[in-house]
Amino acid sequence: MTERTTAQAPSPGPQDEDPAAGSATLDTVTDSDPAPGGRSQGSSSRGRGERVFRRLTSGSGLLVVVAVAAIGLFLLVQAVPSLMANNANFFTSPEFNTRDAANLSFGIRDLLVVTLLSSLFALAIAMPVSLGIALFLTQYAPKRVARPFAYVIDLLAAVPSIIYGLWGIAVLAPALLPIATWLQNNLGWFFLFAPGNLPVLTGTIFTGGVVLAVMILPITTAVTREVFSQTPRFHMEAAQALGATRWEVIRMAVLPYGRSGYIAGSMLGLGRALGETIAVLIVIRAATSPSHFSLFDGGYTFASLIASAASEFSQPLPTGAYIAAGLVLFVLTFVVNAIARVVAGGKVNG
Amino acid sequence: MAKRLDLKAVDIYYGDFHAVQDVNLSVAPRSVTSFIGPSGCGKSTVLRTLNRMHEEIPGARVDGEVLLDGEDIYDRGSDAVAVRRTIGMVFQRPNPFPTMSIRDNVVAGLKLQGVHDKKKLDEVCEASLRGANLWKEVSGRLDKPGGGLSGGQQQRLCIARAIAVAPDVLLMDEPCSALDPISTLAIEDLIADLKKEYTIVIVTHNMQQAARVSDQTAFFNLEATGKPGKLVEIDDTSTIFSNPTEQATEDYISGRFG
Secondary structure, three states: OHHHHHHHOOOOHHHHHOHHHHHHHHHHHHHHOOOOOHHHHHHHHHHHHHHHHHHHHHHHHHHHHHHHHHHHHHHHHHHHHHHHHOOOOOOOOOOEEOOOOOOOEEOOHHHHHHHHHHHHHHHHHHHHHHHHHHHHHHHHOOHHHHHHHHHHHHHHHHOOHHHHHHHHHHHHHHHHHHHHHHHHHHHOOOHHHOOOOOOOOOOOHHHHHHHHHHHHHHHHHHHHHHHHHOOOHHHHHHHHHOOOOHHHHHHHHHHHHHHHHHHHHHHHHHHHHHHOOHHHHHHOOOOOOOOOOOOOOOOOOHHHHHHHHHHHOOOHHHHHHHHHHHHHHHHHHHHHHHHHHHHOOOOOOO | OOOOEEEEEEEEEEOOEEEEEEEEEEEOOOOEEEEEOOOOOOHHHHHHHOOOHHHHOOOEEEEEEEEEOOEEOOOOOOOHHHHHHHEEEEOOOOOOOOOOEHHHHHHHHHHHOOOOOHHHHHHHHHHHHHHOOOHHHHHHHOOOEHHHOOHHHHHHHHHHHHHOOOOOEEEEEOOOOOOOHHHHHHHHHHHHHHOOOOEEEEEOOOHHHHHHHOOEEEEEEEOOOOOOEEEEEEEEHHHHHHOOOOHHHHHHHOOOOO
8 A cells, every 4th residue: 555655656756765665666657567677667658648748739739720721711712602703893892782692792992991091090009109108117117006007008908899989989089079170170181181981070990090099009018018028137237337328228228129029019909900890890980982091081891891791691692792801801910910020020929 | 547446334225135234445546356255245236336236226225435536426416327337337147239230339338428420439449349359350240230249259349348438447247157268268368458447346256267367355255144245354366365364264265165
């Protein structure tokens, strides 16, 4: 009985100290595995565990690749028949008409414009703000302020999209109206601020972009804060010892070190903005005429259009049209990711 | 240019912890002083108070006077950033700015001081790299990143960066502890050259190194963990290593403890 207990003890310590216990271990193990030497026996069972574990991990890794490929394939297979039946040019047509299954005429021009404009505008707001927050939290704020502050930022990520949508249309849109009016009156000559295809200045891409900026702020800030806080002490000391001020230390040590992480975090945010559905659907109004490439346009993004039509997915051909739009969104997120990797010098996520 | 340093009744605290007690010592211009002693005795802490680097640790505080040619670097009028521009420092681990070129690394301090004249920067860059015995090895690749050099070269690059601003004092915190013996020798030779122009204070765990490079040696010790470190004795290096006054010094350098 005591022998068995010793045999099950994983620690090699008692075996080294007590040869009798060591041989007891050997005997018990030999019952199940008739290998000669205790040492080689240990390593062979360790080798088996190693093999099983390696297969498990590489299997899970493979699963991800297979899943992504399967999704892509699904989208493609479902989209092709509708694309073949399409009467309009898929890439250049601004209309998306699937009411008559026998006469489909849909294009993604406006979807692409609205999606990119709203997401890039959101990114343009969120990137500097999250950089500022991350620098404040890691370089300026005392620890006891930084920690609760970071929790609050993370909390923003936990707010459901639908709440952002309601807040955007009920609170933010009227609040932004004076700014939107001013921009259009003073910078209206610039295409982004030119009059759009909506009769009003609320519920525009401009409004939606600000909502999206708030929504992607937590993820971008969290990633940026994390890389900044990992700036090696000795890089910062190098700058400090030369008589660098706080800002100069940031410029010489923190920013060069955290740059790729900052870009990676921003791209994660962009990915989220591109795919955001319900908040955008609520905030950005539908438009009746094609896009003017203005921030004061309305319209649908890929995601919000698909969501708005989802209740009518009954016939395969019209459904396929939306799936084709989904395929473009899918490819778009891949492209964003690839660009992020190139910009970050292949160092995204380490 | 090279200035003298005097520490008078210096006490160093981290919050409530009394790290180093009552240090009095003087460092002559154009000489090398080494700090030796067991780990945790406060020698690096004392070194870091000489350019106010310890202030980067929250709660750090210094009592007493640290005089640079008679002027207290802790005077209300002077700030840490200004002090560090005149007192250079070289660290244990070579820390060139990894994304900067070799040239930009060397002149980084000058640029901080507002020097942007390219001709002047190039001159200082070459002079400093020559001063750090690195010019021959890197003159053909000044635009390459500093991170691509070997460890010993990186450390000499850091020395070049420190002397480029013509500091009054040069502090070295175990500058050879991450280097191989050949690179160590190169740095030690360099220290011997540099002392003709600079006042140098070096912390080292290597007693042979202290004996080889320094004119004056200070031995720090602490009675027990949690007690403050103390300066046990400071004297000419030859005296410390042949005939120290204190028994503790004798025990330490002969390897009887620590």
